Amino acid sequence: QLQLQESGPGLVKTSETLSLTCTVSGGSISSSSYYWGWIRQPPGKGLEWIGSIYYSGGTYCNPSLKSRVTISVDTSKNQFSLKLSSVIAADTAVYYCAGEIAAPEIHYYYGVDVWGQGTTVTVSS
Amino acid sequence: QSALTQPASVSGSPGQSITISCTGTSSDVGAYDSVSWYQQHPGKAPKLMIYDVTNRPSGVSNRFSGSKSDNTASLTISGLQAEDEADYYCTSYTTTSTRVFGGGTKVTVL
Numbered sequence A: 001q002l003q004l005q006e007s008g009p010g011l012v013k014t015s016e017t018l019s020l021t022c023t024v025s026g027g028s029i030s031s032s033s034y035y036w037g038w039i040r041q042p043p044g045k046g047l048e049w050i051g052s053i054y055y056s057g058g059t060y061c062n063p064s065l066k067s068r069v070t071i072s073v074d075t076s077k078n079q080f081s082l083k084l085s086s087v088i089a090a091d092t093a094v095y096y097c098a099g100e101i102a103a104p105e106i107h108y109y110y111g112v113d114v115w116g117q118g119t120t121v122t123v124s125s
Numbered sequence B: 001q002s003a004l005t006q007p008a009s010v011s012g013s014p015g016q017s018i019t020i021s022c023t024g025t026s027s028d029v030g031a032y033d034s035v036s037w038y039q040q041h042p043g044k045a046p047k048l049m050i051y052d053v054t055n056r057p058s059g060v061s062n063r064f065s066g067s068k069s070d071n072t073a074s075l076t077i078s079g080l081q082a083e084d085e086a087d088y089y090c091t092s093y094t095t096t097s098t099r100v101f102g103g104g105t106k107v108t109v110l
Helices: none
Strands: A003-007 A011-013 A018-025 A034-041 A048-053 A059-061 A069-074 A079-084 A093-103 A108-115 A119-124 B009-012 B018-023 B035-040 B047-050 B064-069 B072-077 B086-093 B099-101 B105-109
Touching: A003 A093, A003 A108, A018 A034, A018 A093, A018 A119, A034 A069, A034 A108, A048 A069, A048 A079, A048 A093, A048 B099, A059 A069, A079 A093, A108 B035, A108 B047, A108 B086, B009 B018, B018 B086, B018 B105, B035 B064, B035 B072, B047 B064, B072 B086
Parallel strands: A011 A119, B009 B105
Antiparallel strands: A003 A018, A018 A079, A034 A048, A034 A093, A048 A059, A069 A079, A093 A108, A093 A119, B018 B072, B035 B047, B035 B086, B064 B072, B086 B099, B086 B105
């Protein structure tokens, strides 16, 4: 059974770069079925899709965050990562890594099939 | 892209049916049959309840059903139970291959 686990600092200073890693277990990150993504949830607020990457490197990002977001994949470690630059207090949130089933070439999207448990990141000066 | 529009809250008594709407545009909800719904209990990760507008993943109760008309999708919970009290989020695939969530709906069982 596929499982995801986020890791990274719980506290990031304003204007610095937030870096998180998601480790995939119980399956290969090179699975043709999955896009690997990041979703966040500010305290008391709703979910926001950040972006996703395919194991071969194709990425899609939320237009509102695109200029600050880098998503990468390391198939040798079965991991994928998120970097969010120039963070501000509004970037404080629970960050979830996610396995999405999608096929953009045929405009198909099933949804998030597997979630990490979430990790809280606080941005503060 | 703008978030999909959901009512902030919906409530119902045990055994009743409730419906949550999710309104988007012709660039997301109205573009494809790729609308999903998630249930989230406090402090937990969301759980997929509906995919492809109407389909339930294995293990999800048949009390949950989905539909779509033009740019609005809906989630109906029949035979409301105490355990259904949670936040519900819709999400849609978009014409630019991104995804967009709704703002979320808090369901209260009276």
